[in-house]
Amino acid sequence: MRPDDPVSHGCPVRGPRRGGKAGSMVTYLVRRLITSIVVVVGVSIFIFLLLHLAYPSPARAVLGLSARPAQVNAWNLANGYDDPVIVQYWHYVDGLLHGNLGYSYVENQSVLALFQERTARSLYLSGISLVLAVAIAIPLGIFQAVKRNSIGDNVATSAAFILYSMPSFFLGLILIQVLALSFPIFSFEGSQSQSIWVVIGDWNAMTLPIATLTLITVASYSRYMRSASMDVLAQDYIKVARAKGLPERLVLLRHLVRNASLPMVTLVGLSLPGLLAGNLITESLFNYPGLGLLFFESLQKVDYPVMLAYTLAGAVLVVVGNLIADIALTVADPRIRLA
Amino acid sequence: MAMNSLPPLDVQRAPEGGEIGAVQSGWRLALREFRNNRLAVVGVGILVFFVLFSFIGPLIYHTDQLDTNPIIANQAPTGAHLLGTDGEGFDELGRMMKGGQAALEIGFFAAAVAIVIGALWGAVSGLVGGIVDSVMMRVVDVFLAVPFLFVVLILAVKFGATVLSLSLVIGFFAWQVPARLVRGEVLTLRERDFVLAARTAGSGNWRLISRHLLPNALGVVIVNVTFQVADAILAVSYVGFLGFGLHFPAVDWGDQLANGSNFLEDGYWWQIFPVGACIVLTVMGLNFIGDALRDAMDVRLRRR
Numbered sequence: 001m002r003p004d005d006p007v008s009h010g011c012p013v014r015g016p017r018r019g020g021k022a023g024s025m026v027t028y029l030v031r032r033l034i035t036s037i038v039v040v041v042g043v044s045i046f047i048f049l050l051l052h053l054a055y056p057s058p059a060r061a062v063l064g065l066s067a068r069p070a071q072v073n074a075w076n077l078a079n080g081y082d083d084p085v086i087v088q089y090w091h092y093v094d095g096l097l098h099g100n101l102g103y104s105y106v107e108n109q110s111v112l113a114l115f116q117e118r119t120a121r122s123l124y125l126s127g128i129s130l131v132l133a134v135a136i137a138i139p140l141g142i143f144q145a146v147k148r149n150s151i152g153d154n155v156a157t158s159a160a161f162i163l164y165s166m167p168s169f170f171l172g173l174i175l176i177q178v179l180a181l182s183f184p185i186f187s188f189e190g191s192q193s194q195s196i197w198v199v200i201g202d203w204n205a206m207t208l209p210i211a212t213l214t215l216i217t218v219a220s221y222s223r224y225m226r227s228a229s230m231d232v233l234a235q236d237y238i239k240v241a242r243a244k245g246l247p248e249r250l251v252l253l254r255h256l257v258r259n260a261s262l263p264m265v266t267l268v269g270l271s272l273p274g275l276l277a278g279n280l281i282t283e284s285l286f287n288y289p290g291l292g293l294l295f296f297e298s299l300q301k302v303d304y305p306v307m308l309a310y311t312l313a314g315a316v317l318v319v320v321g322n323l324i325a326d327i328a329l330t331v332a333d334p335r336i337r338l339a
Numbered sequence: 340m341a342m343n344s345l346p347p348l349d350v351q352r353a354p355e356g357g358e359i360g361a362v363q364s365g366w367r368l369a370l371r372e373f374r375n376n377r378l379a380v381v382g383v384g385i386l387v388f389f390v391l392f393s394f395i396g397p398l399i400y401h402t403d404q405l406d407t408n409p410i411i412a413n414q415a416p417t418g419a420h421l422l423g424t425d426g427e428g429f430d431e432l433g434r435m436m437k438g439g440q441a442a443l444e445i446g447f448f449a450a451a452v453a454i455v456i457g458a459l460w461g462a463v464s465g466l467v468g469g470i471v472d473s474v475m476m477r478v479v480d481v482f483l484a485v486p487f488l489f490v491v492l493i494l495a496v497k498f499g500a501t502v503l504s505l506s507l508v509i510g511f512f513a514w515q516v517p518a519r520l521v522r523g524e525v526l527t528l529r530e531r532d533f534v535l536a537a538r539t540a541g542s543g544n545w546r547l548i549s550r551h552l553l554p555n556a557l558g559v560v561i562v563n564v565t566f567q568v569a570d571a572i573l574a575v576s577y578v579g580f581l582g583f584g585l586h587f588p589a590v591d592w593g594d595q596l597a598n599g600s601n602f603l604e605d606g607y608w609w610q611i612f613p614v615g616a617c618i619v620l621t622v623m624g625l626n627f628i629g630d631a632l633r634d635a636m637d638v639r640l641r642r643r
Contacts, residue, residue, distance in 0.1 A: 035480070042481035050490065054497040165623035167573055167593070169580045170615040173600055177611075181604060188603075277488040277577070284581060295489065296581060299496050307493055314486035 029327065036323045043315045048089045048308065055304040057081040062105045096312075102305035106298075111309045114294060120196040122290035126279050129210050133217035134268065138261055140218070141225020142252065145233055145260075156222065163219035168278050172212040172285045179208060190288025209286045213278050217271065224267055229260040262333050269325020276314050369558075372635040379635075382627025389621050393439030402433025405588055413602065416609055423609040425598055435614050438592040441585055442572045442621065445506045449574075450567035452510025457517030458560055462548045464518070465525030476522070479515045487512050488577060495583045502585065505578065509571045517563050524556035558636040565629035569622045576618050592618050 059072045059081065067075075076082045080091060095102065101111035144153040163171065180188035191198065191205040199206065232238065233256065241251045276292075283292035291310060298306035373379050400421075408428030416423045422431040464475040494508045528534060529552070537551050553560075578584050579593025592614050599610025 035477075038477060039480045039484055042477065043484040046481060047485065047490070051493065054493060161623060161626070162619060165569070165573075165626055166619050167576045167580070167615075169577070169593075169600075170596065170618065173596075173603065173611060173615070177603060177608075181606075273486055276486060280488065281577060281580070299492055299581070299583065302496065307489075311486055311489045311493065314489055315484045318484045318486065 025330065028330070032323060032326060036319050040316055040319050043319070044093070044312055045089060047311050047315060048092060049085065051304060051308045051311070052085055052088070055302070055307075058105050058304055061302065061304075092308075101309040104298075104303050104305050106301045106303040107306075111305050114306065115291065115309070115313075118290050118294055121199060121288065122279060122283070122292060124196060124200060125190075125206075125209060125213065125282070125288065125290060126275055129213035129217060130268065130275060132210070132214045133221055134264060136214070137218050137221030137225050138257070138264065140222045142229045142256060142260060144222070144226040145229030146252065146256075148230065153226075157226075160219045160223050163215055164223065166216070166219075168212055168216045168281045169285050171215060172208065172282060175208050175211055188286070190283070190286035192287075192289065209282050209288055212285075213275075213282050216278055217275065220271065220274075221264070221267065225260065225264065228263050229256060232256055232260045235259075262329065265329045265332060266325050269321045269323075269328075272321035273314070273318050276317065369635040373631050376631040376634065378627040379631030382624040382631065385620055385624030386628065389439055389617070389624070390443060393436050393443055396436040396439075397433065400433060400436070402430035404429055404433055404437055404590065413605075413607055413610075415607075422613050423607070425595070425610050426602065431595075431609055431613065434590050434595055435592070435617055437590040438595050438614065439617060439621075441502055441589060441591045442575055442618075444502050445509070445575050446568040446572040446625075448502070448506035449509035449513065449571035450564050452507060453513040453567050453571075454517050454560055454564055456510070457514035457563075458521045458553055458556070459548075460514065461518040461521030461523075462525050462552050462556070463544075465522040466529055466544060466548060466552065472522075476519075479518050482512065482515045485512060488574065491574060492578060492581065492583055495578050500578060500583060500585050502589070505575060505585075506571075509574050513567060513570065517560060517567070520559040520563060521553075521556050524559055525552050528552050528555050562629060562633045562636055565625050565632060569625035569629065572618070572622055572625070 057072075057076050059075045059079075060067065063071055063075055073082070080088065083091070092102070099112065101115065103110050104114060107114060140156060144156050147153050176188045179186050186207045187205040188208065189205060190209045191202040193199050193202065238251060238255055241255050242248070246254075279290070280292035280295060282288070283290045284296045287293065291313075294306060295310045297303070298310070408424075410428065411420070411424050412426055412428045414420055414424045420430045420432070422435070425431055425434065460475060460479070464472045490512055491505075491508050495505065498504055534547060534551055537547055542550070575584065575591055576593035576596070579591040579595075580597045582594070582597060584591045584594040595614050596611060596618075599607065599614065602610055
């Protein structure tokens with residue numbers, strides 16, 4: 001990753017190493033997979049310990065505040081909450097592997113059921129925002145690089161700077177103020193429908209949440225895309241393409257777009273944590289009943305099993321996202337040789 | 340350049356053992372580059388403004404931020420309350436100043452925590468190398484996978500948010516990037532002659548890190564600090580907006596904005612947009628400074 005990457009603040013990415021022998025894809029994949037598994041195990045232990053430290057047992061939530069200590073102890077004993085932490089962790093992981101994400105005593109439902117009810121809605125919101133953000137940022141960044149320092153470039157750069165520094169809830173509030181209250185075009189609340197198909201069809205309710213998440217993401221992607229495109233434009237093969245008389249349109253389409261878009265693969269993988277956080281804020285702001293809102297409600301109700309499962313799911317998603325991005329990059333970029 | 344060629348006069352001021360001449364002129368060059376960057380000047384201006392606004396402002400513009408006053412609740416801006424009042428009758432402008440104090444304090448303190456942990460972690464990892472390095476870097480990977488905002492929220496709910504607790508929690512989950520940056524620097528620095536010379540002269544690992552490696556890795560750290568502060572201020576605003584921020588009588592911008600957003604439909608713009616602008620401007624100023632510092636440091640590094 002380049003040092004001016006806006007997402008990682010110049011953090012070098014542990015990507016595929018260049019050089020070495022070709023055809024060692026399998027070795028690389030296996031090694032990358034093992035590292036990812038180690039990280040997933042590590043982060044799950046860490047998060048479990050941290051939440052266990054904060055919320056040792058849900059006994060109080062179940063038995064009520066007036067429960068006597070003896071009752072609490074008995075409940076803990078009966079439900080395995082007096083085991084050593086590492087045993088509890090083992091039981092939890094064992095449950096996860098068998099599709100049991102824990103039980104929410106506050107909601108009186110299994111966490112899995114709560115998740116199933118809401119996952120599609122969150123996937124839709126995040127997915128469509130991500131796709132839109134990439135679809136806008138790539139042409140925008142290329143346009144800015146080609147028309148460098150033009151009025152259009154300066155306007156887009158300024159907008160990106162402002163959006164990049166803006167908390168997503170403030171952007172959402174501005175959009176609500178302008179597009180739902182001052183000019184009542186869209187609804188200020190996300191779709192409340194139980195059916196994902198109704199949600200997808202409900203543009204009136206979904207435009208503002210999607211726009212909020214998309215714009216925030218475009219801000220960082222387009223900055224990145226602009227500098228990546230400028231690097232590619234300075235390459236010799238662009239000069240050669242122009243020198244041999246290739247029309248500018250084809251220079252851009254054949255040479256620039258492909259090469260400048262490659263780093264986007266890594267960027268998308270790296271920006272998953274930000275997307276999850278944005279999802280949490282956006283769903284809370286627009287009262288859109290997805291996973292983010294579920295997590296927000298679990299914080300208010302101190303629903304520890306939901307917090308744990310959601311945070312763990314987020315961590316796993318981050319690791320898997322990076323893994324997929326790395327693999328996708330090695331597939332998309334034949335120049336990468338794996339050691 | 341080896342140690343014995345150091346001009347004796349500069350030994351007190353510059354990191355012992357480095358390329359004193361080159362480093363100094365490099366820093367000076369970086370400073371000039373920074374000053375010539377228009378956005379950098381704007382960024383510094385914004386930051387200075389908000390420091391004065393938050394810490395000196397309340398001395399000039401006196402407001403009561405302790406007693407609610409329902410009689411004057413939700414007033415539009417007037418001469419007595421320049422930016423109106425909120426739903427509990429607190430003066431908005433005075434509240435913004437108080438929120439600014441919290442934001443800046445948490446931002447800088449969290450950044451300091453993150454930088455100290457990260458710089459030490461990265462330096463030790465890079466210097467010792469081998470299996471220790473591998474293990475320490477896997478720990479960094481693990482921390483990178485922790486969903487930052489979720490964990491900060493969970494801990495804020497459990498332990499209550501104060502300036503100190505939020506700073507520590509945010510800093511404790513934000514040190515991975517500086518750790519990687521410093522490790523990268525140390526990996527190249529440790530092969531240099533002056534480190535060998537210092538080792539030969541009997542410096543232990545700790546002395547090497549504190550006197551030789553960290554001062555020379557300062558460039559990447561400084562660039563990262565400003566981004567850390569900006570990220571921490573944003574994180575605090577998220578925590579506050581979701582309602583898990585600082586408790587009364589402390590004020591944070593996110594919480595203030597969330598309170599105002601309850602009156603969005605009533606058109607009480609003064610409760611929402613000025614404080615939102617505070618967050619955006621502060622973070623943007625810091626990002627300007629960070630970008631400019633990075634460009635300036637590039638100039639300095641090119642001199643090496």
